[in-house]
Amino acid sequence: MPFFSALIALAALIAVAVVAGVIWRARDGRRRRGSDAVDLTDLGVTVGRVALVQFSTETCARCPQVRRMLQGIASAHPGVEHVDVDLTHRPDLAARHRVLSTPTTFVISADAALVARFNGAPRRADVEAVLTELPALQEAS
Amino acid sequence: MTDSAPARGIDPRAPRFGATTTSVLLLVATFLGLVEIGGSRFSAAFWLALVIAALFLWSVLSPRTAPWGVLFRKAVRPRLAPPAELEDPRPPRFAQGVGLFVVAVGLILHLAGVPLALPIATAMAFIAAFLNAAFGFCLGCQLYLLLQRAGLVGRAAPAA
Numbered sequence: 001m002p003f004f005s006a007l008i009a010l011a012a013l014i015a016v017a018v019v020a021g022v023i024w025r026a027r028d029g030r031r032r033r034g035s036d037a038v039d040l041t042d043l044g045v046t047v048g049r050v051a052l053v054q055f056s057t058e059t060c061a062r063c064p065q066v067r068r069m070l071q072g073i074a075s076a077h078p079g080v081e082h083v084d085v086d087l088t089h090r091p092d093l094a095a096r097h098r099v100l101s102t103p104t105t106f107v108i109s110a111d112a113a114l115v116a117r118f119n120g121a122p123r124r125a126d127v128e129a130v131l132t133e134l135p136a137l138q139e140a141s
Numbered sequence: 142m143t144d145s146a147p148a149r150g151i152d153p154r155a156p157r158f159g160a161t162t163t164s165v166l167l168l169v170a171t172f173l174g175l176v177e178i179g180g181s182r183f184s185a186a187f188w189l190a191l192v193i194a195a196l197f198l199w200s201v202l203s204p205r206t207a208p209w210g211v212l213f214r215k216a217v218r219p220r221l222a223p224p225a226e227l228e229d230p231r232p233p234r235f236a237q238g239v240g241l242f243v244v245a246v247g248l249i250l251h252l253a254g255v256p257l258a259l260p261i262a263t264a265m266a267f268i269a270a271f272l273n274a275a276f277g278f279c280l281g282c283q284l285y286l287l288l289q290r291a292g293l294v295g296r297a298a299p300a301a
Contacts, residue, residue: 006175010168017268021276028278057286057295061156061232061279068226091289100290101283 029122031130034114038106042093043085045108050080050134052127053106058088060102062121069124070105077131079110109134150227151210157274158217159200159209159233163240164270166193167263174260182252186259190248193263197241204234236273236281240266 045051056063074082087094107116116130173186200207247262269280289295
């Protein structure tokens with residue numbers, strides 16, 4: 001390939017990488033609608049409490065920072081617990097909850113409904129906005 | 142993936158620094174691979190990709206002694222403020238393994254005579270390294286669950 005054509009190909013490659021990064025950043029951590037029904041088997045959720053269920057793996061670079069953030073929210077809100085589910089050796093759980101990347105966070109209401117789902121690193125304000133919508137929590141606080 | 146939990150964390154800026162140098166090397170390798178299409182098998186692009194693969198292998202086998210990590214600790218980190226928090230070393234190590242796999246496949250196909258195999262492999266690895274360096278997004282780390290779904294990793298030891 002001529003020198004100049006190769007330079008153009010490199011510019012295109014960098015542009016593709018930048019666009020991929022911008023799209024990823026725009027989509028990461030956005031709130032998605034929950035599917036309501038959720039199978040709580042093996043998740044370790046206490047029925048009757050609001051749960052922030054975080055799915056992690058050992059190879060997840062951003063899970064520790066999300067863990068700290070969600071633990072902070074849980075300790076600031078009575079009636080909310082943080083549950084960390086390690087999927088490293090649990091492909092069955094990953095498949096059941098259709099988790100394709102970590103961190104993924106579920107907000108599960110006290111009556112065991114999946115009210116919100118975050119793929120990627122959620123913003124603290126977005127998680128807290130979900131909590132304020134939950135009636136049980138408003139009564140508790 | 143039989144390692145026990147890490148004794149202590151690493152500076153999160155170290156893998157970003159490594160990803161930056163790696164993405165520059167991969168960009169140069171891709172450029173050489175494109176310019177040298179149809180040239181000798183043992184071209185400059187081949188040797189550079191071999192060096193990059195060796196660096197990936199080094200980071201997988203011994204992350205503490207790998208060159209970019211040592212350079213970061215000796216030359217870069219003393220000029221920076223201490224890290225706010227330490228990070229698990231396992232995700233970047235896994236991602237280095239993914240990079241090694243991609244570049245190694247490119248090298249093997251290149252030696253087998255597949256045209257464009259080398260620049261395509263280094264371009265794919267470049268995108269992953271660039272996303273880590275520029276956006277803090279570890280694409281290699283994210284592949285773990287997809288590989289698990291495909292049955293390639295993470296099935297050996299179901300949690301008790």
